[in-house]
Amino acid sequence: MIPEILREHNAQFFVMYDSSRNANFYYSTGFQIPDPAFYMIGDDGTDLLVVSEMEKRRAERESKVKEIASLNDIGFYEIYKELKDPHIALAQTLYELIRTHGGKKILVPREFPSFLSFYFKERMDVEVIPNPFSRLRMIKRGNEIEKIRQTSKAILEAMDFTLKIIRKVSSCEELRNKIEVFLFKKGFLAENTIVSSGTLSADPHYIGMGEIEDHLIVDIFPRSRENLYFSDFTRTVLLNDNAEIAEMLEAVIEAKNKAISIIHDGVLASEIHNLVCDVLEGKGYGTLRKKSVEGFLHSTGHGIGLEVHEEPRIYMNDEVIRKGMVFTVEPGLYYRKIGGVRVEDTVVVKKDGCEVLTPYRDFIKITGV
Amino acid sequence: MIPEILREHNAQFFVMYDSSRNANFYYSTGFQIPDPAFYMIGDDGTDLLVVSEMEKRRAERESKVKEIASLNDIGFYEIYKELKDPHIALAQTLYELIRTHGGKKILVPREFPSFLSFYFKERMDVEVIPNPFSRLRMIKRGNEIEKIRQTSKAILEAMDFTLKIIRKVSSCEELRNKIEVFLFKKGFLAENTIVSSGTLSADPHYIGMGEIEDHLIVDIFPRSRENLYFSDFTRTVLLNDNAEIAEMLEAVIEAKNKAISIIHDGVLASEIHNLVCDVLEGKGYGTLRKKSVEGFLHSTGHGIGLEVHEEPRIYMNDEVIRKGMVFTVEPGLYYRKIGGVRVEDTVVVKKDGCEVLTPYRDFIKITGV
Incomplete structure (x- = not known):
C-alpha cells in the first residue's frame, strides 16, 4: 500500500518520527519504544528504523522492520558535536540519511512533528498526508x-x-x-x-x-x-x-x-x-x-x-x-x-x-x- | 514567560494542538482530555482553549484556562460543511480564529503536528520553538x-x-x-x-x-x-x-x-x-x-x-x-x-x-x- 501511495505522490519515502505511544508507529514497526524513533519506508524496498544505540539490539530482536540502524551508525554524534543543538543535529542527520538514500520528496503523516518537517521542507519537497496506517488499521485481521x-x-x-x-x-x-x-x-x-x-x-x-x-x-x-x-x-x-x-x-x-x-x-x-x-x-x-x-x-x-x-x-x-x-x-x-x-x-x-x-x-x- | 518569548520572536500567539497525553498540554491547561484540543496563549492576555461541544462544560469546570470555546462557537461546522475534509476545515477554522485575534506570526512547539503548521505557514508567519512548558516544568514546585x-x-x-x-x-x-x-x-x-x-x-x-x-x-x-x-x-x-x-x-x-x-x-x-x-x-x-x-x-x-x-x-x-x-x-x-x-x-x-x-x-x- 505504501509503495502505491509513494508513486501516486511522486515521492520516494514515507517517514514517521514517534514513540510506540503512536499506534500507527507501533502497528507498522511492531516495536514498543518509550522515546521517539525514526521510521522510513521507501518505494525501493527501504524499511529502516533508526533508534538510539541502547535500543538497537532490542529493535533487531523485537521489531518487524527489515533494517535497524542506531543514531551512532548514521553519524548523529559527529553532527551533534559540530552543531551543538541535539534537535537540529537530529534533523540534519535524518535529512542526510534521506538524501543518501536518494530521497527528493518525502511524505509525512499529519501528526509528524513540525521541528523536523520545517527543517526538511527548506531542503526538499515534503507533503503531509493522512497516515496510511490509520486506514490500514481500520480493517482488523x-x-x-x-x-x-x-x-x-x-x-x-x-x-x-x-x-x-x-x-x-x-x-x-x-x-x-x-x-x-x-x-x-x-x-x-x-x-x-x-x-x-x-x-x-x-x-x-x-x-x-x-x-x-x-x-x-x-x-x-x-x-x-x-x-x-x-x-x-x-x-x-x-x-x-x-x-x-x-x-x-x-x-x-x-x-x-x-x-x-x-x-x-x-x-x-x-x-x-x-x-x-x-x-x-x-x-x-x-x-x-x-x-x-x-x-x-x-x-x-x-x-x-x-x-x-x-x-x-x-x-x-x-x-x-x-x-x-x-x-x-x-x-x-x-x-x-x-x-x-x-x-x-x-x-x-x-x-x-x-x-x-x-x-x-x-x-x-x-x-x- | 510566554509573553516574553512572544515579544522576543515578534509573535502574537503561542499555540498547541494536543491531548493531555502531552504533558506540556496537561501542565499548561490543567485539563485531562483524551482527544486533541487547541490551546492559544497571546501577548494580549489571550488564554483560550478550543474543545469539542461535548467537552466544553467540563473544560470550563476542570481546566485552568481563562476562556473556553467549542468548535461550534468558532464556526467549525459551517466551514466543515463547505470544505468536506474535517482536517482542512479544522485548519481553516483555527487559522481564522488566530487572524480574528490579530495574529500575524505564531510560535508552535517542536511537536506541533505538520498538517496544521503547513496550512498556517502558507498563510502567515510560523516559527517552531522548543516548548516553553518543557523548560517551565523542569523546576518543580x-x-x-x-x-x-x-x-x-x-x-x-x-x-x-x-x-x-x-x-x-x-x-x-x-x-x-x-x-x-x-x-x-x-x-x-x-x-x-x-x-x-x-x-x-x-x-x-x-x-x-x-x-x-x-x-x-x-x-x-x-x-x-x-x-x-x-x-x-x-x-x-x-x-x-x-x-x-x-x-x-x-x-x-x-x-x-x-x-x-x-x-x-x-x-x-x-x-x-x-x-x-x-x-x-x-x-x-x-x-x-x-x-x-x-x-x-x-x-x-x-x-x-x-x-x-x-x-x-x-x-x-x-x-x-x-x-x-x-x-x-x-x-x-x-x-x-x-x-x-x-x-x-x-x-x-x-x-x-x-x-x-x-x-x-x-x-x-x-x-x-
Missing part, C-alpha cells in the same frame, strides 16, 4: 478481532462485578477504583473509567465523583496489558425510579439497537449516525445535527483497536463501512438539569451484518438494597 | 515534589515486596505482574516494569522474560493514578555468586553515589555525566563517550515528573542544574556475554546538595532459598 474479543470478555466480567458491588460502595470513585483493580488483576488496564451519576453525568467525559444517585453511567474501556488492544462498553444503571431518566434510557437503547441492525459491509457511516439521530429526534430529543446544545452531543461511534478512538468515525461522513471494521455504537442523551444516559456496544462488521462483541442486557434496573 | 515523593515511597514498598517474593516466583513475567498489581492496588500505575535477568539484560530497555538467573535488574517507574506524577528507581539483585556481575554492580554503585555527591544548584549536567564516565572508564569499562558499543550505553539520567523521561537530560550537555529540578542518576553497564547491571535513584536538587527521594540500600545480595 482475525487475530486482532480475537484480541478485542478477549478485552470485551473481561469488560463484561467487570460489569457483572460492578452490579454485584454497586450497592456496597459509597461513592463513584470507590466503585471506579474497584472496577479498575478488578480488571488490572485480570491483565487489563482501565483508566478514567466513567462511573458518573447525578446532573454532572450530562458531561459525556466526566469521570464521576461523589455520591451515587438515581442512575449511574458505567463506561469501561480497558486495553489488554499484554497485547494492547482496547474494547469499549457502556451501560446506564437505574437505582431508583426516575421516569425522565428511564425514558431517555429507553430511547438510546432503541437508537443503539436500530443502528446495529443496519450495520453490514457497504453501509455508510452517515446512514448509521443519521438513523440514531432520526430515532432520538423522533422522540423529541435534540441532536448536534440540529445544532442543539443539549441532547445527543457526540458522534455515534468510533473505531477501536490499538487506540480507544480511531478510524472509522461513525458520524455525518461518507465512510463506507467494511467487513472487519470494529467500532462502537454509543448513542447518549445529555441534559444539564437531568443528567446523562448512554449505552454502548463494540461491534465487528460482517458481510451481511455485524457481531456485537459486548453482548449484555441493555436496560438495567436494580431495586432494593 | 513544592507540591510537585510532594507528589513525586509519594510515588517514590510506593516504589520502595514495591521493592521490599519484590525482595520478599523473589524466591517464590518462577519467572520474570510473573514477578513483573505481581509488582505491577501491588502498585496498582496502592494507586500507582507501573507499565513495562523491567525485571530482567541473564544475558538479555544487556539491553537496557528489555523488560525481561523467562527464568530468573544469577542476577535481576528491577527498574520500577510508576506514576500516581491520582496526580499523574512519576518516580523512577532501579536496583540490581544478586541471587547467586557471580564475580563479574558483582564487580560491575560495585562499579555502578560507586559511580552513582559519587555523582549524587556533586549535585547542587549550579553544577552542569555534563559534570555529573562525565564523573560517572570517569569512574566507569577508570575501572576499565567502556562508555558511549568513548564510542564503545558495550559498557555504559546511555545518559546518566533524565528529568522526571509528568513524564517518565523529561528535561533536564543528564548527559554531555551544558544544562545548568538548578534547585527544584528532579531527575534520575542511573549508571549501568551492559555486556552481551554477561548481561547488564544498573542502579538508579531519583533526586531533587537543593541549594547546596540534593535529596535522594528513593533511599534504599545499593548492594543487594540474596542467598539461600
Whole structure:
C-alpha cells in the first residue's frame, strides 16, 4: 500500500518520527519504544528504523522492520558535536540519511512533528498526508478481532462485578477504583473509567465523583496489558425510579439497537449516525445535527483497536463501512438539569451484518438494597 | 514567560494542538482530555482553549484556562460543511480564529503536528520553538515534589515486596505482574516494569522474560493514578555468586553515589555525566563517550515528573542544574556475554546538595532459598 501511495505522490519515502505511544508507529514497526524513533519506508524496498544505540539490539530482536540502524551508525554524534543543538543535529542527520538514500520528496503523516518537517521542507519537497496506517488499521485481521474479543470478555466480567458491588460502595470513585483493580488483576488496564451519576453525568467525559444517585453511567474501556488492544462498553444503571431518566434510557437503547441492525459491509457511516439521530429526534430529543446544545452531543461511534478512538468515525461522513471494521455504537442523551444516559456496544462488521462483541442486557434496573 | 518569548520572536500567539497525553498540554491547561484540543496563549492576555461541544462544560469546570470555546462557537461546522475534509476545515477554522485575534506570526512547539503548521505557514508567519512548558516544568514546585515523593515511597514498598517474593516466583513475567498489581492496588500505575535477568539484560530497555538467573535488574517507574506524577528507581539483585556481575554492580554503585555527591544548584549536567564516565572508564569499562558499543550505553539520567523521561537530560550537555529540578542518576553497564547491571535513584536538587527521594540500600545480595 505504501509503495502505491509513494508513486501516486511522486515521492520516494514515507517517514514517521514517534514513540510506540503512536499506534500507527507501533502497528507498522511492531516495536514498543518509550522515546521517539525514526521510521522510513521507501518505494525501493527501504524499511529502516533508526533508534538510539541502547535500543538497537532490542529493535533487531523485537521489531518487524527489515533494517535497524542506531543514531551512532548514521553519524548523529559527529553532527551533534559540530552543531551543538541535539534537535537540529537530529534533523540534519535524518535529512542526510534521506538524501543518501536518494530521497527528493518525502511524505509525512499529519501528526509528524513540525521541528523536523520545517527543517526538511527548506531542503526538499515534503507533503503531509493522512497516515496510511490509520486506514490500514481500520480493517482488523482475525487475530486482532480475537484480541478485542478477549478485552470485551473481561469488560463484561467487570460489569457483572460492578452490579454485584454497586450497592456496597459509597461513592463513584470507590466503585471506579474497584472496577479498575478488578480488571488490572485480570491483565487489563482501565483508566478514567466513567462511573458518573447525578446532573454532572450530562458531561459525556466526566469521570464521576461523589455520591451515587438515581442512575449511574458505567463506561469501561480497558486495553489488554499484554497485547494492547482496547474494547469499549457502556451501560446506564437505574437505582431508583426516575421516569425522565428511564425514558431517555429507553430511547438510546432503541437508537443503539436500530443502528446495529443496519450495520453490514457497504453501509455508510452517515446512514448509521443519521438513523440514531432520526430515532432520538423522533422522540423529541435534540441532536448536534440540529445544532442543539443539549441532547445527543457526540458522534455515534468510533473505531477501536490499538487506540480507544480511531478510524472509522461513525458520524455525518461518507465512510463506507467494511467487513472487519470494529467500532462502537454509543448513542447518549445529555441534559444539564437531568443528567446523562448512554449505552454502548463494540461491534465487528460482517458481510451481511455485524457481531456485537459486548453482548449484555441493555436496560438495567436494580431495586432494593 | 510566554509573553516574553512572544515579544522576543515578534509573535502574537503561542499555540498547541494536543491531548493531555502531552504533558506540556496537561501542565499548561490543567485539563485531562483524551482527544486533541487547541490551546492559544497571546501577548494580549489571550488564554483560550478550543474543545469539542461535548467537552466544553467540563473544560470550563476542570481546566485552568481563562476562556473556553467549542468548535461550534468558532464556526467549525459551517466551514466543515463547505470544505468536506474535517482536517482542512479544522485548519481553516483555527487559522481564522488566530487572524480574528490579530495574529500575524505564531510560535508552535517542536511537536506541533505538520498538517496544521503547513496550512498556517502558507498563510502567515510560523516559527517552531522548543516548548516553553518543557523548560517551565523542569523546576518543580513544592507540591510537585510532594507528589513525586509519594510515588517514590510506593516504589520502595514495591521493592521490599519484590525482595520478599523473589524466591517464590518462577519467572520474570510473573514477578513483573505481581509488582505491577501491588502498585496498582496502592494507586500507582507501573507499565513495562523491567525485571530482567541473564544475558538479555544487556539491553537496557528489555523488560525481561523467562527464568530468573544469577542476577535481576528491577527498574520500577510508576506514576500516581491520582496526580499523574512519576518516580523512577532501579536496583540490581544478586541471587547467586557471580564475580563479574558483582564487580560491575560495585562499579555502578560507586559511580552513582559519587555523582549524587556533586549535585547542587549550579553544577552542569555534563559534570555529573562525565564523573560517572570517569569512574566507569577508570575501572576499565567502556562508555558511549568513548564510542564503545558495550559498557555504559546511555545518559546518566533524565528529568522526571509528568513524564517518565523529561528535561533536564543528564548527559554531555551544558544544562545548568538548578534547585527544584528532579531527575534520575542511573549508571549501568551492559555486556552481551554477561548481561547488564544498573542502579538508579531519583533526586531533587537543593541549594547546596540534593535529596535522594528513593533511599534504599545499593548492594543487594540474596542467598539461600
